[in-house]
Amino acid sequence: MWSRVLFASLLSTAAIADGSFRADSHGPIGVMGEHTHNAGEWMLSYRYMQMEMDGNLDGSDSVSTTEIHQQGYMNSPQTMTMKMHMLGGMYAPTDELTLMLMLPFIAYDMDLNMRMGMMSMGGGMTVDTPFSTHSDGLGDIKLGALFNYQKTDSSDLILNFTVSLPTGSIAEKDNTAMSMGKDVQLPYPMQLGSGTYDIMPGITYTVKQATYSWGAQTKATIRLGENDNDYTLGDRYMATAWYARPFAESLSWSTRVAYEHWDNIDGIDSELNPMMRSMVPTADPNLRAGERLDVAVGINWIMPGEQTHRLALEVIKPVYQHLDGPQMNADYSLVLGWQLSQ
Numbered sequence: 101m102w103s104r105v106l107f108a109s110l111l112s113t114a115a116i117a118d119g120s121f122r123a124d125s126h127g128p129i130g131v132m133g134e135h136t137h138n139a140g141e142w143m144l145s146y147r148y149m150q151m152e153m154d155g156n157l158d159g160s161d162s163v164s165t166t167e168i169h170q171q172g173y174m175n176s177p178q179t180m181t182m183k184m185h186m187l188g189g190m191y192a193p194t195d196e197l198t199l200m201l202m203l204p205f206i207a208y209d210m211d212l213n214m215r216m217g218m219m220s221m222g223g224g225m226t227v228d229t230p231f232s233t234h235s236d237g238l239g240d241i242k243l244g245a246l247f248n249y250q251k252t253d254s255s256d257l258i259l260n261f262t263v264s265l266p267t268g269s270i271a272e273k274d275n276t277a278m279s280m281g282k283d284v285q286l287p288y289p290m291q292l293g294s295g296t297y298d299i300m301p302g303i304t305y306t307v308k309q310a311t312y313s314w315g316a317q318t319k320a321t322i323r324l325g326e327n328d329n330d331y332t333l334g335d336r337y338m339a340t341a342w343y344a345r346p347f348a349e350s351l352s353w354s355t356r357v358a359y360e361h362w363d364n365i366d367g368i369d370s371e372l373n374p375m376m377r378s379m380v381p382t383a384d385p386n387l388r389a390g391e392r393l394d395v396a397v398g399i400n401w402i403m404p405g406e407q408t409h410r411l412a413l414e415v416i417k418p419v420y421q422h423l424d425g426p427q428m429n430a431d432y433s434l435v436l437g438w439q440l441s442q
């Protein structure tokens with residue numbers, strides 16, 4: 101085992117000159133479609149992504165549970181955990197074209213508080229009932245094509261084109277504190293898919309120098325048409341840039357910034373009880389838009405060989421959020437990934 105690791109490390113030092121075996125020859129693991137492959141190469145990947153949301157914001161200001169109840173909502177979201185297992189595949193039929201497939205499996209958990217006034221006990225008395233909702237299953241499958249528009253020894257300009265298929269459920273139901281043991285349609289953020297075909301055009305530029313690398317990517321998510329429940333999720337626009345540096349023999353660290361803007365929902369979910377909109381902010385299609393600036397640090401570890409293994413971790417922390425609220429506050433995310441390529 102150790103001799104193999106040592107051998108791999110020596111190999112990576114030897115190969116550092118041509119750059120193909122550098123840990124930072126792939127971008128930070130939280131970035132997708134930032135590299136291409138040479139003709140005939142394939143890659144399999146697994147990513148575990150987790151995002152924690154805690155509390156609520158209106159604009160950039162924190163809104164307390166009590167303030168949300170005072171705005172007339174009987175239910176206030178408290179925390180939400182979003183977990184995703186993503187299987188990925190890449191294959192390059194030619195040097196100019198790399199195909200990509202992404203299969204996401206998602207689990208969402210939201211904790212809420214229901215507050216009810218107790219008339220019989222006189223003014224001002226309230227009773228809090230905490231409850232949770234859960235959804236899980238396949239998300240929207242994505243098919244991508246990456247075109248090497250301009251490639252030099254040290255830089256790569258990639259045109260990204262991805263289609264997102266409506267394979268994720270928009271019919272997720274669960275008990276709520278108000279549903280008397282009955283499963284009811286859950287609000288928008290608990291649904292697993294968009295329900296629409298979405299196109300995701302993007303541009304990626306990466307540069308590799310002897311002692312460092314950097315890259316930038318911008319990508320949009322444009323929803324086409326309306327889903328079966330008569331609504332369309334908001335479009336999303338993302339831009340990110342990173343800097344990475346090899347250290348030791350088979351490791352690299354990275355630092356990254358990412359900005360994302362997303363729009364409100366168009367239409368209203370026809371399966372969602374119309375009363376819900378006044379009972380919980382997550383059921384209001386006009387309280388979904390926002391923007392966020394994240395910073396991230398990451399590490400890549402590479403084990404080259406006939407087949408190259410790569411392990412990577414990235415931790416992402418929002419530094420600025422401005423939300424149409426009350427909307428849930430993103431606390432942090434992490435992405436853990438394994439990539440196998442040949």
Ligand SMILES: [Cu+2]
Nearest residue numbers: 135137143190
């Ligand atoms: Cu790849």
